[in-house]
Amino acid sequence: MSPAQGSTIETPDSLHIKEWLRAYQRIRAATEAICAPLHKEDYMVQSMPDVSPPKWHIAHVSWFFEAFILKPFHPAYQPLDPAYDHLFNSYYVTHGTPFPRPGRGMISRPTVDDVYRYRAHIDRAMEALLSDPPQAHVQEILRRLALGLPHEQQHQELLLMDIKHILAQNPLCPAYRDDLAPTPAHAVETLGWHAYPAGVQYIGHDDTEEGFAYDNEMGRHRQFVEAFQIADRPVTNGEFLDFMQAGGYDKPDHWLSDGWDTVKAEGWQAPLYWVERDGIWHHYTLGGLVPVDMNAPVCHVSFYEADAYAQWAGARLPTEAEWETVAHDAAIQGNFVEQDHLQPVSAAGSTGVLGQMFGDVWEWTGSAYRPYPGFRKLPGSLGEYNGKFMSGQMVLRGGCCATPADHIRATYRNFFPPHARWAFSGFRLAKESL
Amino acid sequence: MSPAQGSTIETPDSLHIKEWLRAYQRIRAATEAICAPLHKEDYMVQSMPDVSPPKWHIAHVSWFFEAFILKPFHPAYQPLDPAYDHLFNSYYVTHGTPFPRPGRGMISRPTVDDVYRYRAHIDRAMEALLSDPPQAHVQEILRRLALGLPHEQQHQELLLMDIKHILAQNPLCPAYRDDLAPTPAHAVETLGWHAYPAGVQYIGHDDTEEGFAYDNEMGRHRQFVEAFQIADRPVTNGEFLDFMQAGGYDKPDHWLSDGWDTVKAEGWQAPLYWVERDGIWHHYTLGGLVPVDMNAPVCHVSFYEADAYAQWAGARLPTEAEWETVAHDAAIQGNFVEQDHLQPVSAAGSTGVLGQMFGDVWEWTGSAYRPYPGFRKLPGSLGEYNGKFMSGQMVLRGGCCATPADHIRATYRNFFPPHARWAFSGFRLAKESL
Amino acid sequence: MSPAQGSTIETPDSLHIKEWLRAYQRIRAATEAICAPLHKEDYMVQSMPDVSPPKWHIAHVSWFFEAFILKPFHPAYQPLDPAYDHLFNSYYVTHGTPFPRPGRGMISRPTVDDVYRYRAHIDRAMEALLSDPPQAHVQEILRRLALGLPHEQQHQELLLMDIKHILAQNPLCPAYRDDLAPTPAHAVETLGWHAYPAGVQYIGHDDTEEGFAYDNEMGRHRQFVEAFQIADRPVTNGEFLDFMQAGGYDKPDHWLSDGWDTVKAEGWQAPLYWVERDGIWHHYTLGGLVPVDMNAPVCHVSFYEADAYAQWAGARLPTEAEWETVAHDAAIQGNFVEQDHLQPVSAAGSTGVLGQMFGDVWEWTGSAYRPYPGFRKLPGSLGEYNGKFMSGQMVLRGGCCATPADHIRATYRNFFPPHARWAFSGFRLAKESL
Amino acid sequence: MSPAQGSTIETPDSLHIKEWLRAYQRIRAATEAICAPLHKEDYMVQSMPDVSPPKWHIAHVSWFFEAFILKPFHPAYQPLDPAYDHLFNSYYVTHGTPFPRPGRGMISRPTVDDVYRYRAHIDRAMEALLSDPPQAHVQEILRRLALGLPHEQQHQELLLMDIKHILAQNPLCPAYRDDLAPTPAHAVETLGWHAYPAGVQYIGHDDTEEGFAYDNEMGRHRQFVEAFQIADRPVTNGEFLDFMQAGGYDKPDHWLSDGWDTVKAEGWQAPLYWVERDGIWHHYTLGGLVPVDMNAPVCHVSFYEADAYAQWAGARLPTEAEWETVAHDAAIQGNFVEQDHLQPVSAAGSTGVLGQMFGDVWEWTGSAYRPYPGFRKLPGSLGEYNGKFMSGQMVLRGGCCATPADHIRATYRNFFPPHARWAFSGFRLAKESL
Numbered sequence A, B, C, D: 001m002s003p004a005q006g007s008t009i010e011t012p013d014s015l016h017i018k019e020w021l022r023a024y025q026r027i028r029a030a031t032e033a034i035c036a037p038l039h040k041e042d043y044m045v046q047s048m049p050d051v052s053p054p055k056w057h058i059a060h061v062s063w064f065f066e067a068f069i070l071k072p073f074h075p076a077y078q079p080l081d082p083a084y085d086h087l088f089n090s091y092y093v094t095h096g097t098p099f100p101r102p103g104r105g106m107i108s109r110p111t112v113d114d115v116y117r118y119r120a121h122i123d124r125a126m127e128a129l130l131s132d133p134p135q136a137h138v139q140e141i142l143r144r145l146a147l148g149l150p151h152e153q154q155h156q157e158l159l160l161m162d163i164k165h166i167l168a169q170n171p172l173c174p175a176y177r178d179d180l181a182p183t184p185a186h187a188v189e190t191l192g193w194h195a196y197p198a199g200v201q202y203i204g205h206d207d208t209e210e211g212f213a214y215d216n217e218m219g220r221h222r223q224f225v226e227a228f229q230i231a232d233r234p235v236t237n238g239e240f241l242d243f244m245q246a247g248g249y250d251k252p253d254h255w256l257s258d259g260w261d262t263v264k265a266e267g268w269q270a271p272l273y274w275v276e277r278d279g280i281w282h283h284y285t286l287g288g289l290v291p292v293d294m295n296a297p298v299c300h301v302s303f304y305e306a307d308a309y310a311q312w313a314g315a316r317l318p319t320e321a322e323w324e325t326v327a328h329d330a331a332i333q334g335n336f337v338e339q340d341h342l343q344p345v346s347a348a349g350s351t352g353v354l355g356q357m358f359g360d361v362w363e364w365t366g367s368a369y370r371p372y373p374g375f376r377k378l379p380g381s382l383g384e385y386n387g388k389f390m391s392g393q394m395v396l397r398g399g400c401c402a403t404p405a406d407h408i409r410a411t412y413r414n415f416f417p418p419h420a421r422w423a424f425s426g427f428r429l430a431k432e433s434l
C-alpha cells in the first residue's frame, strides 16, 4: 500500500514512514491551497443540504485523523475542544451522534480561525505520531492513513464542487479565482465508436496488487460483458445543445419517469449553471460567467439528463463493467485538478484513440451503485465509509477536472443520486455491437 | 405466443382465435370475481398516492383494450364516453394527458355502475372483433392482446394489494372475505443452504421460444455468476421477529443510509400491517386481523428491511441473476391466487429441496431494476410499459399469493421502490460460497 | 328559547315538546333531502382536507345527538356500534380522540346504507326520548337540542359547499341537480352608498331576548362605531371582472402580503370555479357549468381577494360592528336555500334601499374572529363549539344561498380562514364618511 | 416632528438640521455597537427564514436611506454598487424585485468589510446631504428621515433577536457578550389587579401632536371599552412553570385549535430557549446559558402559549384598546436596551402601582393586527411599511429589553404571527370587572 499516489512499489513495512509523512503534508497543504481564495464569509454558506460549508470540510477532514488515528493510537493526544467530535463527525452514526447535516451552515463558532487552529493542532499531533509511531500499531496507523489521505482528497473535490455551488447562488456571479489556466480551443471531431467483443472480464480491484483502493472496489470478480461499442469521447456542450433545441426538455418521450418528474418539478431547461444572456448560452464557472465552449464536454448534468440524451440519440450509457473494460487500456492522464482549468475543456482530437476517459467530467454509467460479490464492510465506524450508500445512487467513473490525478484509478467507483447535478458530471455514449 | 397461459405450444398463426377469446373472457371474469366482495364505497378509496381506487383499476384495464386494440383496429368501434380516455389512461404520457394519479379518489362519476357498463361495452366490442378480426391486423391484434391480458392480471394482483391497503386504513379492520382457504400449520425446519458453482449463465427470456414475456425480460444474454449459496426457503415471521427483538429497528448498524432515514421518518417498528394486541403480534390480512403465523414467510417488508435483516444475519440478498439461475431448476408451483389463501403460508418442509421459489411472497433481490443489454422499448405508447420505470427501483422475483399461476415465469422481473411495503414482498437469503 | 325557527315566543318551559320534536324531524329530513341526488360514490369523496365526505356529515350530525343527548339522558339507549363514537366525532378533543380529519375519505365501512341505518337508529331513540323525557333533565335536553338543530343546519350548508367542491374536481363537471330554480336576470344599478353617523352601538346577542344564538354571539356589549358609509349591495361578478382585467391578480400593489403569497403559490387568476371557455367566463355551479352572470354578486372569493378588490376600488371592507349596525335595520329575507337557486343571483334594484344584506353570499368583514368581552366557553365538550377557533380567521356575516332562512340572524358570526374560497363568500364595500 | 427622540418640541421647519444629523449619527452608531461583538462568521447565518443574517440587516438599513433619500434627493449621489439595490431591498415589491428572503444566508459577497464600506459610503453622502439640503425637498427629506431612523432602531431590536436565535443554534451555547449588566434579584409579589370603568377612549396617535408615529398608529379614533381589570405586572417564569407542571403543554383543554396543532407539530414543552439541565430549568440568554429567574417575566412565548396560560388561569389577554387605556397613565420607563440586561428582569414591587408596562417583554394582546378606521397607506413604496402585514398577526405592546427607550410610545403597535417566539414576547393578564 502506498502513500496515496498509488504508484510507489514499496510495501507498508518497507516504506520509510517519512514518505507517508510527506504525503500527509502534501495533501493537507493542497486542501488549504484550495481554500486560500475564500473570504471568511464564503466559508459559512450551505447553499443546499447536499453542500457543506467550506469551514466544515476543512474541520471534518482533520476530525477524521483525530477520531480514527490520534485518539486510538497517540498515547498523549489531547483534543483541542471535546465539542468538535460532535460537530465535525459526518455520517458515522456508530461513532457518536453526528450533528445534523442541514444545520451545518448555522454554526458560526468555532470560527474559521478556530478551525485552522484545530487543523494545526491535528497536524502537529500527526507529525509527532508519525515521527515516532508506537511499533505495536504502526501497521494499523498506516492502514488508516492510507484511507484518511484519499478521504481528504475526496473532500478537496467536494470543496471545489461546493464552492462553485455556493458562489453561484450569488446574483453577482463572483469568480472563485481570476487566474485559472486558459482554456484550449480545439474543435472536436465527429463522434467515433470503438467496438469490444463479448467475453468474461475481471472487474474490481485486485487485492493482491499494490496501491490503495476503497472497500467498494474490492472483490475482484468476473463479469460477462456482451459485445458493445463505446464512443471515443464524451458528449459535448454543442451536441447537448442540439438535444435542447430539439425540445429535449419539453417532451417526456426520452425520459425515465422519475427524470421527467424532476424536470417538471425543478423547471430544468438546461444543464446546471447555464444561463442565456443576449441569446448566447453562458455558464457559471469557477472563473466567473463565461460563454459555453461548444467543444468541451457537457457538464453538470444529472443521470436523468444523460440517460434522456442517450435515448434521444439512439444510444445508451455504458455499464460500469463496460467502462472498466475499456479503461484498462487507457492511460490515467487528462484534465485533472493539477491542470488548473477547474472545468472540462475541449480535447485535441486523435483519430482512432479513446479520448478523455480520465479527467474532465465524471461519466455517468448505466449501473446502479451496488456491492460487488463478496463485498464486506470494514469493521466499526470505518465500515460506514461506502457500504451504507449502496441504494438509490448511480455509478460514475473516471474522475474530473477537480480530481487530484493520483486519486483516480480504472476501478474507482464514484456515485451520486440520479438527480444530482452539482458534481462535474458528464457522460459518454455506448451501444450494442451490430 | 400463447393466450397468456404461457404453456400452449401453438403459434399465433395456428392458434384458433377462439382460444384467445376464451382466455380474454376467463381473465376478464377473474377481475370481476376479485371485486365481487366490494361495496361501492370500497371502490372509491385511494388510501395513498401509490394506491388506485378499485373503480379506477377495473376501468383502466378496459381502457387498455379500447385504446390499443379497439380504436386502432375495430372499424366500427364507438366509445361509450370520450371523456373516459383521459380519466382511465394511467401513465402513457405519449397517449394524451393522463389524469393526475393522486386525484383518482376524487372522481365519483362515472359511478361504479357506469364503469361496469363501460367494461361490458368493451367486452362486447372485443368479442365482436375477435369473432371476426380484420385479416390485415390479426397478428398485431393478437400481439397486443398478448400484452393486454397479462396487463389485466397484473392489475388483479394490484387490486388485491390495494384493497388490502384500503381496508387496513379503517379502524374497524373489516375483512375483505370471510371464506378464504384455511391456512396450513406446518412447522418450518432450520434454514438450509444450496450451493451453486461459478459460471456463465443465460439470463432473460429467449425470444425464440414460445410463450409471452414482457419487454423487460427480453434480450437473453450471458452473465457470469460467481459461486454462491442460497437459502432453501424465505425468511419467516418468526425469524424476522428475532431481528426485531434484537433491536433491529432501533439501531442504524445494519441499515442502508436511505433505509435508516426511512425507518426514522416513518416510525417503522415492524412489517406493515403488524400490530401488537395484548402482547401478541397480529397482522391485518384480507381475512381480517389475525395472530402472526411464525412459520409463514415474512411479508410486507421493504427492500430496506430485507437488506437490514440480511446484514444482521451475516448474509445478503441474492442478485436477480443468482435467483434466476436457481429458478431455472424449480417447478412453477406454489401458493398463488388460485390457492385462495391471499396471504403467504407455511410450507411443508422437504429436506434438501429449494422451497417456495414461486408464490407466497415476491422476493426482493439485491439488483436494481435496469435494462438488459440490447433492451429496446416497444414503439409508441406501448413502449412506456416498462422501460421508463428503470430508475430508483429494485427487482423482485417469483410471484406471490396474489399472483395468477399462469402469470409468472422464472424470467419475470417485478419491481418496486426500495421503501414500498404494500406489495406481498418478502425475501430469501444468499451468501458467498466459502 | 325556540325550536330553531327563532320566531316562536313561548319559553322552553311552556313550549309543548311536540313542537321541538317536529322541528327535529323537519331539520333531519332537510339533511336527507340535500343528499337525495347523490350517488353512493359521491358520499365517499374528500376533495381537500377542509372538505368532509357527505357520508361523514350525515353520520356526524347524528353522532352529535347521540353523544350529547342520548347517552347522557336516555336511560335505555343502546349504541348501534361503539366504534362510531370515534369515527364521527369531529373536533371535540375533550370527548375521546377524534378520527383524523384528512383520513375521513379513507373509510369505506360503515357504508352509506349503514350510516342511514345509524341515522334511523338515532331518530327512533330521539323520538322516544322526546315523547317521554325524564323530567329532571328536560330543560338540559332542550338546551342541547337547541344547539343540535342549528348544528345540523350548519352542516346542511357545509354539505352543499362540500358537494360543490367534490363534483367540481371531476373533469366531467357533473351537475348536482338539473332542476334548480331558474335564475332571474336583473340588471343591477350603479353602486350607491348609505351613510351612518358615529356613535355607541350595542353589538351581540341580547341574552335576555328570546331565540337561540351561539356562544360566540353572546355578551352583548357596546362598541363605538365612527361615522362610515356602506355600499347598497355586494360587489358583482361584472365589477370583479373589471378588477381582473385591470391586472388585479398580476400586481402586488393592492394585496395583503399573505394574500399575494397565496395568489402566487396557488396560481389564482379568478374566483374559485371560474374557467374561461372560448373567451367567455363560465363557472361551475351546483347546476353544472354555466356562463357567469355579471349582475350577480361575486362568490367564492377569499378574504384576500375581497380586501385587494376593496383597496383597488379605494374602499375597504366593513367591520363586523359596522355590518351589524346596518343589519339591525334590515329584514331577514333574501336568496336562501329555500329559494332553491343554490347560487347567488342578481337582485331587482330598489333605489335607496340596502340590498342583499342577508342571503346570496356570506360577506367578508374586515374583522378578525375574536371573542366578545366577557365571552365564556360552554362547559365540557360543548365548550369546544366556537371558542377554540378564534385564531387566524375572519368574520363573515349575513348567510348565503345555501343557508336555511331560519338559521341566520343579524348577530350571527360565521368565520373562515382568509384564504378559504369554497364557502359561498362574497363581500360588500365600506368607506369613511367624508 | 422630532429627530426620533419623540421629545423635542420644535417643528421640522424650525429645527436646526444639525440636530437631525446628530440623531442620524447617534442611531447609526448604535447599530454598529450592537454588532461589535460579532465575528464575521456570525454575520452570515440565517437560522430560520424569519431571521436575517446580521450582515443583511446592517446593509438593508443603509439601503433604506439610499433608496428613499439619497437617490431621489441627493443630486450628485453615486451608488457604490448598483447590485446592492436588489440585494438589500427587503419587501418593497413596488421598488424593484426584492432578493428572496430565505436566500439571504447564501450570499457571501459583498463581504462584511464590503458592507461596512457601503455603510460608510451612505453615511458620507447623508452627512453631505444634511449639511446642505436642497431647499425644495428639505421637508420631504426630514419626513423620510423621521421614518428611516425608527426603521433603523427597529432593526437594532431585530438584530438582537436574530443574533440570539443564531447563536442558540450552536450546541456550544456561545455568549454574545460576557459583560452584560448584572440582573437584579427581586422577589415579586402576588399578582394584583387594577380596575378600569367602562367608557369611550381615544385610541391611536393624535396627528396634531408633536412626535413621530408610524402610519399604523394614525387615525386617532374612539373605542368603547367595557369595564375591565388588568394585572399589575406580567406573568413570571415561576407562574408559567406552574402551568407547565400542571400539564399545560400536554392537554388540549385550554389551547386555541391552531395553538394545539402547533404544540404537537413543534413538540413545544416549554418557552423557546428553555432547557432542563440536571433537573433545573435553564434558558439561553445573550449572556449564555443561565438558570431561569423565576421572578422575571416569562419571555419567548407565542401568542398561543400566552392565550392558553390565560385560559388556564381563568383570565384572558387584554385587548390593545384596554392596554392603551392603561398605558396612557404610565411613565415610559423600564428595562430597555439602555439598561444593558438584554433580557427581562424581576422588578422591585411597589404595591398598588402598575409595573413593567414598558420594557422587559413585548406584551401579547388579544387583538388581531388590523387597520384603524381611516387608515391610509403612505403613497409608493413607503406605503408598504405596515399596511400589507395586517393579516394573520396579533398586536403586542410596550417594548422590551432590546428596544431603545426613545423608540417606544403608548400608541406603538408591534405585531407578530401567533406562533412566533423569537421576539422578547411575554404577556399580562386581564379579566372582566365583576
Ligand SMILES: [Fe+3]
Pocket: A060, A090, A151, A155
Ligand atoms: Fe468525509
Ligand SMILES: [Fe+3]
Pocket: B060, B090, B151, B155
Ligand atoms: Fe396499467
Ligand SMILES: [Fe+3]
Pocket: C060, C090, C151, C155
Ligand atoms: Fe359539527
Ligand SMILES: [Fe+3]
Pocket: D060, D090, D151, D155
Ligand atoms: Fe426593514
